[in-house]
């Protein structure tokens with residue numbers, strides 16, 4: 714993959730970088746990755762046609778991004794109940810004169826988080842969310858293992874090494890070549906069916922490593938409504 718050029722574009726008042734690559738592939742494509750627009754152009758076509766493809770792909774992507782609602786940051790509040798995995802947790806949130814965000818599980822179903830008082834509300838909420846995820850992935854590990862094992866026995870009976878939560882930024886799940894499965898901790902806060910779909914998706918990768926027709930067939934059998942769940946994942950806000 715060769716980087717041809719970089720650019721910037723403003724969509725919905727948000728400045729985004731555009732990275733244009735050339736690839737030894739038949740088709741050109743565009744997608745959003747970590748807030749960056751990545752355009753891949755086929756090296757098998759002329760420069761002029763590449764330019765045309767880049768422009769068309771960018772226009773199409775911009776149109777679909779303009780249709781998306783702006784991102785809302787969830788505001789975490791003291792005393793709120795967090796539903797995650799198979800539990801409900803009470804959040805004790807306190808502003809303190811300290812430099813870092815700290816917190817822990819203080820009871821089986823209560824989390825305490827202390828935050829520096831001098832942060833902007835956006836940063837504060839991002840820090841709180843990150844910390845809550847770090848605390849909950851430990852508390853919800855066994856639940857994840859059990860859920861995955863139930864789904865595996867019901868639909869596949871494959872052998873995988875382990876399944877763990879991870880605080881991914883832009884991925885929902887992953888299955889390595891050693892069949893170690895990782896699931897994004899944001900799924901703790903989403904409807905159970907959606908989490909189950911992602912687990913089924915990664916379990917299916919134990920057998921089929923690519924997103925081939927065969928792969929989607931396995932997913933479809935185990936989770937007939939998977940397309941609906943994919944849509945929820947795409948539009949998820951926090």
Ligand SMILES: [Zn+2]
Pocket residue numbers: 914918924
């Ligand atoms: Zn996949």
